[in-house]
Structures are given as structure tokens and as C-alpha cells.
Amino acid sequence: MEVKLVTNVLKANDLLAKELRSTFSAHRLLVVNLMSAPGSGKTSLLEKSLDLLKTEVRVGVIEGDLYTSRDADRIEKKGVPVVQINTQGGCHLDAAMVIRAAASLDLAGLELLFIENVGNLVCPSSYDLGEDFRVTVISTTEGNDKPEKYPTMFRQSRALVINKIDLLPFTDFNLDEACRDARALNPEVEIFPLSARTGEGLDPWCRWVRYQLEAKRAQG
Amino acid sequence: MHELSLIQEVLRLVSQSARENGLRRITKIKLVVGGLSGALPEALRFSFEAVRASGEDLISGAELEVEEVGARGRCPSCSGDFVIEPPGFFCPECGSPGIIITAGHELYVDGYEGD
Numbered sequence: 001m002e003v004k005l006v007t008n009v010l011k012a013n014d015l016l017a018k019e020l021r022s023t024f025s026a027h028r029l030l031v032v033n034l035m036s037a038p039g040s041g042k043t044s045l046l047e048k049s050l051d052l053l054k055t056e057v058r059v060g061v062i063e064g065d066l067y068t069s070r071d072a073d074r075i076e077k078k079g080v081p082v083v084q085i086n087t088q089g090g091c092h093l094d095a096a097m098v099i100r101a102a103a104s105l106d107l108a109g110l111e112l113l114f115i116e117n118v119g120n121l122v123c124p125s126s127y128d129l130g131e132d133f134r135v136t137v138i139s140t141t142e143g144n145d146k147p148e149k150y151p152t153m154f155r156q157s158r159a160l161v162i163n164k165i166d167l168l169p170f171t172d173f174n175l176d177e178a179c180r181d182a183r184a185l186n187p188e189v190e191i192f193p194l195s196a197r198t199g200e201g202l203d204p205w206c207r208w209v210r211y212q213l214e215a216k217r218a219q220g
Numbered sequence: 221m222h223e224l225s226l227i228q229e230v231l232r233l234v235s236q237s238a239r240e241n242g243l244r245r246i247t248k249i250k251l252v253v254g255g256l257s258g259a260l261p262e263a264l265r266f267s268f269e270a271v272r273a274s275g276e277d278l279i280s281g282a283e284l285e286v287e288e289v290g291a292r293g294r295c296p297s298c299s300g301d302f303v304i305e306p307p308g309f310f311c312p313e314c315g316s317p318g319i320i321i322t323a324g325h326e327l328y329v330d331g332y333e334g335d
Contacts, residue, residue: 005330006331149307
């Protein structure tokens, strides 16, 4: 007997992501899935962005990490609601994990939710978390070949943050080349070169996030 | 990537369907994997062997067939249809970067055979 299934292997995740997306929309919440390699500075970017955003916007954070709660501890110090997910070695967050984490947040009291994915430029790109859009972070110390090496991640991102520009003089990172390669993969991508350490370039990034929030509200 | 968990999901989907169809033994599973899916056919086969060996009777005799689908794109500027060779995500005819991917993201169970 031959049986035709034609079923997506990630169907179970996609169904849960759909459920998340409708929960998030019911709360009129903008959800950003933040992805990068380990050490690009996702948590530092969040810390600095929260300083600028939290006075005007009610922000929450879901932190993904393999084993520790170090990232959530850092975010908690900013006085915003945060939940830590530990994947126990897993290489990505999936929608089921986000559903469990979201259950311990007061979604009705939030306007913006950042989900910091596990540091990995490959696997997280396959898992829809019900987000409005994805943002990829790279840093100048990683070299500027990351867009070409990990095309899927960059093609799926609405914005690219290039962190650690304060270290540009000490690296061979070519900012123009990185921007050109990212735009070759994704012509619409917004690019924000910044330094989470010095704060340079953070304003345009945070303004853009607020604009995305307004745009989502205007959509109803 | 995480081929082991993908294979576990494949076997879960297929076993559930086989039980619903009253089958006792699955002989073949056909998986379609695109070149941009991030899943490597070789790692999928390796994971399949490992899971099957420790699996129940329903799947212990199954073989895995992987159909690989190459990445293809279409260009909205010149209507060209072409093979994508990563990292070159641009139209080879006119050089435009805003291409539409028409094949390569597939990762699905096409079907299975059993008795």
C-alpha cells in the first residue's frame, strides 16, 4: 500500500506559530525575533535599546539560551518583564517553547516583545515563532562575509544590525562590502551600523523599531 | 542543523498515518529536501539509520528515499527562470538581486509504502 502524505516536516511548529501569531495580534503586540551568531551582542543591543525604548513603550523580552539565565538576569536589571527559555543544548527556539514562555508574561500589558534566539546563524531560520519580523545582528569582529555564508538568515530579515562599529579600526571588516552583500541577498533590508557599547547609532535603530510599532498599530 | 529531530518528526508523522491506515510495517518513506532547506540529505540518512535501529517494529524495516530539489529562482525584472547557486542570489541574466525563489525550501514527507 502506498500512501501520499505531502506533509511539511515542520508542520507541527508552523501550526503552533500560527497560534502564537493570533495571540500576539489579539494583544496588538509587535514581536521581533532577534537572531545572530554567539557573541554578536544581541543581549547588549537589547540592554541599550531598552534604555531608550522603555520610557515610551511597554517592552517585554523572551531570552533563549542553552543552559544559563545570564541573559535574563541582565535584562531584568533594566526593569522590564523577562522570561528565560533554556533549550538544554538545543540549537534553536521553537514555537512550543515560546508558547510556554509567553504564558508567564502579561501580554496584555505589553506593546513590544523581543525574542532573543539562541546564538546560531543556521537553525533558528527554519523555525517560525509567530513574530512580525526577524532582525539579524552581526558584529565587526566576525568578519564581513557572514551574509554570503548564511544567506537564508539574511534573506528572511527585515533589518540587519551591524554591531561593534567602535572596533572597526581594529578589524578588517569592510562595512561597504557587508552592506552590499546583505542588499544583494535582500534588497529591502534596513541596515543599522551601531555600537551597543558606546551607544553610537542606537537612535536610528530605536526610531525604526518605534516606527514599526506605529505601522503595526495603523494596520489595526 | 538538527536532522535528528527532523527525522524523529518524520517518523512520528508517518507512524501516526500508518496506524490510522491499519498498516503493520512501513517499507519505504519518501522525503523531499530542497537545497535551501538547511537540512543535509546525508545527515538525514545517518539520523534515520540511528533512529530506525532503536525504533519499534512498525519502522524497523523501512528504507528512506530522499529526493533532492535544487534551488531555482525567477527574476521579476526580466522574467528569467534559472538555477540558484548559493551564495549567488541574483539573476544570472540581468544581475538583478530581487529574485523570487521558486524551489529549494522544500522539506516534506511525500509519502510512504507499507503493508
